[in-house]
Amino acid sequence: MMMSTITTDTLIEELLLNTTLEISADLQNHLRKLKRISVSKPVIFVGSGTCGHISGAQETLQAISHYLEENKVDAEVVETGCIGMCWAEPLVDIQLPGRSRISYQKVTPDLVTTLLDATLNFNCDQKHILGQYKNDATEPWENIPHMEDLLYFKNQHRRILQHCGKINPYNLEEYIAHGGFKALASTLLSNTPAQVRDTVIKSGLRGRGGGGYLSGKKWEAAALAAGEQKYLICNADESDPGAFMDRAIIEGNPHLLIEGMALAAYAAGTTKSYIYLRSSYELACERILKAINDCKEAGLLGHNILNSGFNLNITIRTGAGAFVCGEETALINSLEGKRGIPRPRPPYPTQQGLFNKPTVVNNVETLANVPGIIAGGAQKYKQAGTEKSPGTKVFAITGKLEKSGLIEVPMGTTLREIIFDIAGGIKKGKAFKAAQIGGPSGSCLVSEHLDTPIEYESLEAIDAIMGSGGLVVVDEDTCMVDLAKFFIDFLQNASCGKCIPCREGTHRMLEILEGITRRPEEGNHKTLDRFKGVMQLEELGRVISETSLCGLGKTAPKPLLSTLKYFSEEFEEHIYERKCRSNICRGLRTYTIDTEACTGCTLCAAKCPENAIIGAPKHPHFIVEDKCNGCGICYEVCKFDAVLLK
C-alpha cells in the first residue's frame, strides 16, 4: 500500500518543518484519513474516558469486538476520550465510508447487536441517536440533527476540548494531522523564549488552577531568576469533589498537554518537567505515558527537539492522594519526597521551588491553552472571554442537572446560560437553589447571581472564587446546612494539619455544624454549648481565612460563610426550631406511625437499629421519640405507608 510509506517522521518533516513545501497528494490523502474526513472502512468510536468506563464502556467495547468477529465485519474500533456528555455515556460513534459520523448515547452491551446491525446497513437507530457530525466531504444522514447544533454544544466554545472525545488519544499522528505541534515547531525554529512569553502575556492567559495569576508573568519571573537548573511542574493533582477537567483533557488529548508543557518550558527556560498526577487517575497516567514515549520516539521530546537545541524531559510523578498536594508548595514538597505540607510564601516557587530552584507550577488547563495561543496569536485568543479574563474556561458541571458533564465556555458566560441553556436546566423541573463554584473551598452562588458573568473579577466582587472549574448545582430539595457541613467535613479531612487555624478551626467549625444538625440532647449543657458555638462561627471563619498558611485554609470557611450569608433563615430554623425543611438532616427528622394505617406487621420494629419501635404483632406500633435516631429505615420498609415524616 502506498500509505505505509508515510510515517510519523514524514508527517513531522512535511507538516512541522518544511511548511513551505507543497503537500503531496499521498500525504493529503493520508491526512484525510487521519482526520477522519473520509474513511475506507467502518470506524467505531467508543467514548472510553474514565467516565465512560464507569458507565460500562469497556463492556460495550467487548460486545462490539465480539460482534465484529462474529459477523466478520472489517471495521476499525477506536477508543476516544470523553467528549463531555457524561449524562449520555457510554457513547458510541460510527462512521461509515462516505457517510458522516453519527453518535449514539447510552449504548449498553445488549444494545450493540441491534445498533450495529442497523447502522452498518445504513439505517440508524433513532431511539439512541444523539446526532451526527458535520462533514462536507460525506453524505449526511437524513433527519438527524448535527451535534454542533445541539444546545449542549451550541452554547459552548470548545478550544481546549476541541478534539477531546473525537480523536484517538493513543495516536500521535492524529494529533499532528489536526495541526498539533505546529506551534511548538514554529516557535522552536523561529521565536525566542522572550517572544513566547510576550505573546502569552499579551493574550492575558491567567492560571486556570484557581489563582488567576498571569501565566506569562510567572514564566518571566522564573526565566529571569538566577540559576541554571529550573523546573516546570504540571499540576494534575485534581481532587475537588465533582471536578474532572484535567482528567478529561489528559485522557482525551494528552499530546495537547505535552505541547503546552514544551512551550511553557521553552518560555520559562526550564529543561526538566514533572507532571504531578493524581494517583487514582490510572487511565490518564497510561495515556500520558504512551503519549510521552511516542513524542520522545518522534523527537518531539527529549534531547535537541526538532534540531533546535532545546531539551525537555517530562517525568510523571503520582501523588498519594492528599487534597492539599494540589497547593503548589505542598506539591513541591511532595515531589521532593517530603511530607506534602505547604511552605510559607515568599519565597515563591518561581524564586525557590523544587529543590530550591526556580520552578513554574501550572495547571493542566492553563498549559493546554498555550498551543492555541501560540498558533493563533494573542489577539485571536482574546476574541473569546472578557477584557480582564480572556479565553475560555472548562467546567465540570455536576449535581442536580438534566445534563451533567464537561463543558467549555467563554469567560463571562453567565450561570444561567450554563445551567439552563447548556445543561438543560434542573433535574425533574425542580427549582434552582444554589451552585457551589470553585470546589469545596469555593462559595455558593444563588439565584440572584444567575446573571453574573463568570470571570475572575466579577466573582471576586461577590466574594466567590473561580477555582479550578468545579460547578456543583443543587436544587430546592437540598439542605444548605447539610451541604455546608459536607464541604467543611471534606476540608477538615483534607487539612494537612500544619497550621493551627486550619487544623483546629475547621474541625471546630464542623463540630458546630454537627451540633446544630444533631438530635437535641436534653438535660445537659450541650444546648448552651451549641448556641455559644453558633455565635462564634462567623468570627472563627474570618480568623481562619485571615491567618491560615495556604489557600486551602484561607478559603476553607468560604462555603460556610457564603451559605450563612444567603441562607441564614435555614440555619436559624435548624438552630431555633430544630427543623430541617428539606428533611435531609437525619438528627432533626421526627417519624410517627399512623395508628389507623399500621397493621402491626412488625417489620419496622424488626428493622429499627435503635429498638425505638414498640408494639405487639397485629396491633399498631409506636415510635419512642427519645430513642429514634431519625435514620428513616422504618419509613422506607413500611409497606402500608403508615410511617409518617413530620
Added chain:
Amino acid sequence: MLIDIEVNGKIIKAKKEETILSALQRNGLNVPTLCSMKDLMPTGACRMCAVEIEGFQGLIPACSFPVNGWMRIKTHSPRVVTARKTIVELLLSNHPDDCLYCIRNGNCKLQNLAEEMNVHDRRFFGSKKKQKIDNSSPAIVREPDKCILCGRCVRYCDEVLGIAAIEFIRRGTHATIGPEFNKSLNNSTCIHCGQCIMNCPTGALHEKTSSTKVSKAIYHPQKHVIAITDSAMAVSLAEEFGLRAGKDMSGIVNAALRAIGFDAVFDSAFGADLYVQELVYELQERKREGTKQPLLSGHCPAWMKHARQTSGNLPDDITTALPPHHQLGRILKTYYAEKKNIDPSDIFIVSLNTCTAKKEEITNNAYVNGGFPNIDVSMTTRETADFIKLHGIDIHQIEEELTDLPFGMASTAGKIHTLAGGLTEAVIRNLFFSAKGRELRPPRITKLRNTKSIKEYLFKEGELQLKLIAVNGIKEAMEVMEEVRLGTRSADFIEVLACRDGCIGGGGQPLRQPAENVKSRRKALYDIDNKGSINVAEKNPEIEELANRFLGAPGSKKRATMLHIREIKKAAL
C-alpha cells in the same frame, strides 16, 4: 542596607530581606511565636506572629515574610489580637485541661500565651484528641495529647541533629508527632539527647523523672546513697533558681545534697581524670601499633547510641574506656565498698548531670558490673533543682561545702571535659605531661575554646605528632565520620558530643532560658579551669593514690577489667 518601615505609627530601621520578625525583635518589639526557631528556615505553622500590613488582604506571618520595601505594619491592632487570641483558644480547646498536674506548669509557653492574650472564657467546645502516653523510652516521655504540633522538635531533630527520629504523622485533626509508623520511642532511632524537650513549648515532651526512686533510697536504712555531681550541671543549676546564669553552684549543691540525706558527694571529674588517662594510654598504644583509624571518644551516650544503631555494633574505633561517671561508679562499688565495708548492693549511686541520654545509658548491660549497675539513677539539672526544692532546702541560707574525699578531688581538666573541646584539651595536657614529664603552661588551649562545631588541633612533641578533632553536634559528627571513612579527613583522635556546645547545652538543662546563658555557663567552667591549681589528671594526688593502692599504672590488667568494657564489648552493646 537599612530601610525605614513604619510599625504602629513609628518609623524603625530594618534590613532589606530580613524577616519582619527579626526587624521587630531587633527594635525591641515583641510579637508572640510558637514555631519560630533561630537559624532555621521559617515554617509558618503557628500563625501567632501574624501582623497587619497595609495593602494585604489577610494577616501576614512576621516570621517568614521579608521586609522588601516601605511597609506599614500594625502588630497589635484589635484585628491582629483577636486572631492571635482565637488561635490560642483553638489550641486550648483541643488541649487537656490539666495544667495543675503538668510537668511544665508555670513554665509553659502555651500557658503564658493564654495569660498574655487574656483568655478567660471558653468559647470553643468539642472533642479532644486522646492518644496514649509513650513512656517506652528510659529517658524521654511523650504525651501527644499535649502536643500543639508546632513542629519545633521535628525540625530540630531533623535539620539541626540530622537524626529525624520523630516526624509528623497523619493529617488534619489526626495529625500527630511520633517516631516512624507512630511506634514507641524505644523502637526508634532516637538518641535520647533531649533536645526535643528543650524545644517543646508545652509538656508534650519531658524526661522520665526518677526522684521518687532516689527519695526511697535515701530513706532506706541500709542504703549508702552517693551523689556524683557534674560541673556542667553545677554551673547551670543557678538558672533554675532564678539566679545569675553561670554562677558556680557546686558548693551549694554539695551542701544541699548532704542536707537532703546523701551519704557522700563525689565529683564526676574524678572519673574524667581516669577516663583521660585511659584515652591517652589507648591513643599512645594505637600510635605505637601504627593504627591509621582515629580513636573515637565514647563518653557522650547520645553519640554512642547513634554509633551503635548506624553501624549495627559498637564501632571498633570507639574507646572501650567507660564513660567518666561509670568509671567512678565502678570504683565506688568495688574499691570504695570494700574500704568502707559496705555491701556493694547497698550502694546507691545517683549521677547528677545535664543529660537525658544518660538515663538510657545507665540501663545498658555493658555498664553493669557483677550484677550491679555502675550508676543506679541519672538525674538532669532540672530534676536536681526540683529535688532540692522538694526537700525544702533554701539554697540562699545554706553554706557552701566541699565534695567528699577521696573521689571529690579532681583536676580542672576533668571539670571541663563536658565542654565542646574540653576533653580534647584534657587529653592534650595529659599527652604533654607524659611526653615531657611536666605540666603544660599555660594549660589553656585557646584554639579549642571557640564556638565552632568542628575544632582541630595538631599536637606535636618530639617524635609524637597527633591530630585531634573536637566535634559538637551529632550532624557535624556524622559528616566528620563520613569524611574520615572516605579518607578526605584524617585524625588520630575525635571527641564527639551530640549536643551543640557540649553538655552545657544538654537536653536536661533549664528550659526556656535565653541563648546567651550557654555563654555564661561556658565562661563559668573555663573560669574554674583558669583559677584551679591542678590542671592535669596526672597531677591529681587522689588519682595517683588510687593507682598505687588499687588500679596500677595505665595499661595494667586491673584497669582493663575495671575501667573498660573490652570483655563484653560487642555482644553486650
